[in-house]
Amino acid sequence: MTTWTTADIPDQSGKLVIITGATGGLGLETALVLAAKGAEVVLAARNPTKGAEAERLIRARHPGADVRFDLLDLGDLASVAAFADRQLTAGRPIDILINNAGVMALPTRQTTADGFEMQFGTNYLSHFALTGRLLPLLTQAQARVVQLSSMAHRGGRILLDDLNYEKTAYKPWPVYQQSKLAMLMFAIELDRRSQAQGWNLTSAAAHPGFARTDLIANGPAQSGAGGLMMAAGRLLQPWISHSAADGALPTVMAATLPQVRGGDYYGPQGVMEMKGPPGPAEIKPQAHDAEVARRLWAESERLTSVRYG
Structure with missing residues (x-):
C-alpha cells in the first residue's frame, strides 16, 4: 500500500467526477x-474567474482533458439545490463525488446565507445536502463518494444540542474539529444506510495530513489560532508537511482504488499521519x-430540508 502512486490508478475514461472546491x-x-x-471532471466551486483559470491550467497540462466549471456556493443551500438540479436535468449518472471544499478555523463566528455557523455549514451541512440531492444519479452509477475529513477530527465532538454554536462560546478550532468529525461520521453513516437501503x-x-495550501492562510493565520502551535508549525513546516499535490493523494486513492470498502479512511502514512505516501488512516472512537x-443525520435532514431516499 505504501508504494501506491498515481501510476497505479486505473483508467477513468467514461467516468463523471464532481469535485467541490476544485479551483485551487x-x-x-x-x-x-x-x-x-x-x-x-466537473469543477464545482463558487468563483467563475478561478474556475476558468483552473480549466486552462488543467488543459495546459493535459491537452484534451474533459473538464468544466459549474457554479456551486456551499455557503448557500439555494446554490446547492440549483447545482444539483442542473445535474439531475442533465441526467448523467455520477461515478465519483468528492466533497472536498472547506474553510478552516475562521477567526470569528460567521454564518452562511441560511444562518448556519460557517464552518459547520460549509464543510459539512452543504455537502450533506449536495450528496442527498444527487443521490439518484449516484445510485445509478453505483458511485464512489469521498468525504474530506482531517487529523482535526481526533479532538472533535458533536454538540448535538448546539451544532451551530449559537449558545456555546465560539472558538475556531473546536468548531473546525466538529465539522471534520461530522464529515468522517457522514462517510461511515452513509455506508451503513447504503447497505441497509440498497443504494450500492x-x-x-480521506484526509490530506499537513498539506501546504492556502487553507491555513485563510483561517488560522488570520485568527492567530493556536498561537505557539502555529509559530512552531511554520518553523517545522519543511519537515512535517508536504505539498498540496501529495496531500491530495489520499483523496485520489479513496476515489479510485478498486479494493476500497465502505467506511474506509485514507491519509498519509508518515509520523502522526502528517505527511507521506497514502494508505489507511486512523479513525478515532x-x-x-x-x-x-444517527442523531446527527436526523438533525442534518431537518436543518437542510434534504431527506435521503
Whole structure:
C-alpha cells in the first residue's frame, strides 16, 4: 500500500467526477490527476474567474482533458439545490463525488446565507445536502463518494444540542474539529444506510495530513489560532508537511482504488499521519458512535430540508 502512486490508478475514461472546491488547493490537484486519467471532471466551486483559470491550467497540462466549471456556493443551500438540479436535468449518472471544499478555523463566528455557523455549514451541512440531492444519479452509477475529513477530527465532538454554536462560546478550532468529525461520521453513516437501503454506494473518507495550501492562510493565520502551535508549525513546516499535490493523494486513492470498502479512511502514512505516501488512516472512537451519527443525520435532514431516499 505504501508504494501506491498515481501510476497505479486505473483508467477513468467514461467516468463523471464532481469535485467541490476544485479551483485551487487539494481540489485542483485532485482534478488534475483524475483528468489526466481520462475522467470527465466537473469543477464545482463558487468563483467563475478561478474556475476558468483552473480549466486552462488543467488543459495546459493535459491537452484534451474533459473538464468544466459549474457554479456551486456551499455557503448557500439555494446554490446547492440549483447545482444539483442542473445535474439531475442533465441526467448523467455520477461515478465519483468528492466533497472536498472547506474553510478552516475562521477567526470569528460567521454564518452562511441560511444562518448556519460557517464552518459547520460549509464543510459539512452543504455537502450533506449536495450528496442527498444527487443521490439518484449516484445510485445509478453505483458511485464512489469521498468525504474530506482531517487529523482535526481526533479532538472533535458533536454538540448535538448546539451544532451551530449559537449558545456555546465560539472558538475556531473546536468548531473546525466538529465539522471534520461530522464529515468522517457522514462517510461511515452513509455506508451503513447504503447497505441497509440498497443504494450500492461505496462511501469512504480521506484526509490530506499537513498539506501546504492556502487553507491555513485563510483561517488560522488570520485568527492567530493556536498561537505557539502555529509559530512552531511554520518553523517545522519543511519537515512535517508536504505539498498540496501529495496531500491530495489520499483523496485520489479513496476515489479510485478498486479494493476500497465502505467506511474506509485514507491519509498519509508518515509520523502522526502528517505527511507521506497514502494508505489507511486512523479513525478515532467517537467517529464510530452510531447513535450520535444517527442523531446527527436526523438533525442534518431537518436543518437542510434534504431527506435521503
